Amino acid sequence: MNTAIIRLLNVSRVFHALREHPGSSQRDIARRTGMDRATVSAVVAQLQEQDLLERAQKPRHGRAGRPETALRLAERAGWFVGVRLDPQEIHIVATTLDARLVAKRRVPGSSDVTTAVRRVGAVVRELAAAEGVRLKRIRGVGVGVPGLMDREGRLALGPNLGWHDVPILDLLRAALPVPVYADNDTKAAALAETLFGTCHNVMDFVLVIAHAGIGSALFQGGMLQRGWRGYAGELGHVKVVPGGRACGCGGAGCLEAYASERAILERLRERGRICAELNEVAGLARRGDAAATEVLEDAGEKLGTVLATFVNLTNPQRIVIGGGLAQVAEVVMPVMERVVVRDALGPSRDGVEVLVSELGEEAVAMGGVALAMDGFLSLPSWLSVGQLRRRDAGTVPAP
Ligand SMILES: [Zn+2]
Numbered sequence: 001m002n003t004a005i006i007r008l009l010n011v012s013r014v015f016h017a018l019r020e021h022p023g024s025s026q027r028d029i030a031r032r033t034g035m036d037r038a039t040v041s042a043v044v045a046q047l048q049e050q051d052l053l054e055r056a057q058k059p060r061h062g063r064a065g066r067p068e069t070a071l072r073l074a075e076r077a078g079w080f081v082g083v084r085l086d087p088q089e090i091h092i093v094a095t096t097l098d099a100r101l102v103a104k105r106r107v108p109g110s111s112d113v114t115t116a117v118r119r120v121g122a123v124v125r126e127l128a129a130a131e132g133v134r135l136k137r138i139r140g141v142g143v144g145v146p147g148l149m150d151r152e153g154r155l156a157l158g159p160n161l162g163w164h165d166v167p168i169l170d171l172l173r174a175a176l177p178v179p180v181y182a183d184n185d186t187k188a189a190a191l192a193e194t195l196f197g198t199c200h201n202v203m204d205f206v207l208v209i210a211h212a213g214i215g216s217a218l219f220q221g222g223m224l225q226r227g228w229r230g231y232a233g234e235l236g237h238v239k240v241v242p243g244g245r246a247c248g249c250g251g252a253g254c255l256e257a258y259a260s261e262r263a264i265l266e267r268l269r270e271r272g273r274i275c276a277e278l279n280e281v282a283g284l285a286r287r288g289d290a291a292a293t294e295v296l297e298d299a300g301e302k303l304g305t306v307l308a309t310f311v312n313l314t315n316p317q318r319i320v321i322g323g324g325l326a327q328v329a330e331v332v333m334p335v336m337e338r339v340v341v342r343d344a345l346g347p348s349r350d351g352v353e354v355l356v357s358e359l360g361e362e363a364v365a366m367g368g369v370a371l372a373m374d375g376f377l378s379l380p381s382w383l384s385v386g387q388l389r390r391r392d393a394g395t396v397p398a399p
Helices: 003-020 026-033 037-049 113-131 168-175 185-196 261-270 278-286 291-315 324-343 358-378 385-389
Strands: 053-057 069-073 079-087 089-095 103-109 138-147 157-160 163-165 181-184 204-210 214-220 317-321 353-356
Touching: 003 026, 003 037, 003 069, 026 069, 037 053, 079 113, 079 185, 079 358, 089 113, 089 358, 103 113, 103 358, 113 138, 113 168, 113 324, 138 168, 138 185, 163 168, 168 181, 181 185, 181 358, 185 204, 185 214, 185 278, 185 317, 185 358, 204 291, 204 324, 214 291, 261 278, 261 291, 261 324, 278 291, 278 324, 291 324, 317 324, 317 358, 324 353, 324 358
Parallel strands: 079 138, 138 181, 204 317, 317 353
Antiparallel strands: 053 069, 079 089, 089 103, 157 163, 204 214
């Protein structure tokens, strides 16, 4: 690995050590990251120069010697902003540099790309103005987009937005005078799981998120798998019923035509149950409504079938369920798990943990924050979270 990249890695490690353990001293950081004291000291000086750190005297616990300085990422250093660009609703969260939520907004989505992009720009400006944060203090805006995003930020196909071949990253960058990053919504959320969620030290996991559609993101050996052009992970379009229900992609019988948030609501509407969101469906099922229970159990069955194949192919340590599915997890998960146990090969599925994301409804928006954080730390995209976690990835001496 070349020296410039190792320097970036060192900055990232110190940044994340302070984000996860505010109040650490340089000695604590060296211990946590496995970096030597001189390198930590050089990186701390660099962050200080960029006005990103706050210092305070660390309380002494009877230890002799010079008092240590407690370091933290400065509150005044600015914001990261995360966005979930969904056809129905756009979710926007603003956080401090250590990813503490400071504000959030929801505005209606739009099937018109220009309108949606303009709305994102307007809300970010409005939020910053309302909280008295100057635009140049926004260190990055990350946007999770539902659909097939290539490596250059072009949306090749967004079945639920009705968009195809849209240079979404360029449009967003033109709308905001701050650094902007964009990726597929589930891939962004998976990055958030590794940074702030349930997969902090997990190298092999799959995240499945259902909103209007269903997406998945796979980490193997700490690396996000993107595939040749970047389109890997379209679990929602695996066919579960030959010639079955119509899907937004133009195909029929796709998983997301049965188990996405939109599909579950639609299937209930066909059975005379009008629900606006999955929380209501969960409520109906809890009160013993047969239609709600059947639709949710069927969604769990189909998810389980697809995930059993996924487990056979990729042997994850964890399966994490998020987005709208988290709201109906109490009914969907037991069925899904039963089917995975029934259908996947014993050795592949033994010990696989199935959990619900702790990031809840804001998983994708927090994914946007994770994208912005990665962009701010300017890590090349091939550098994995796994590499950050490895203490033996190498450090270079202070310049
Ligand atoms: Zn489809």
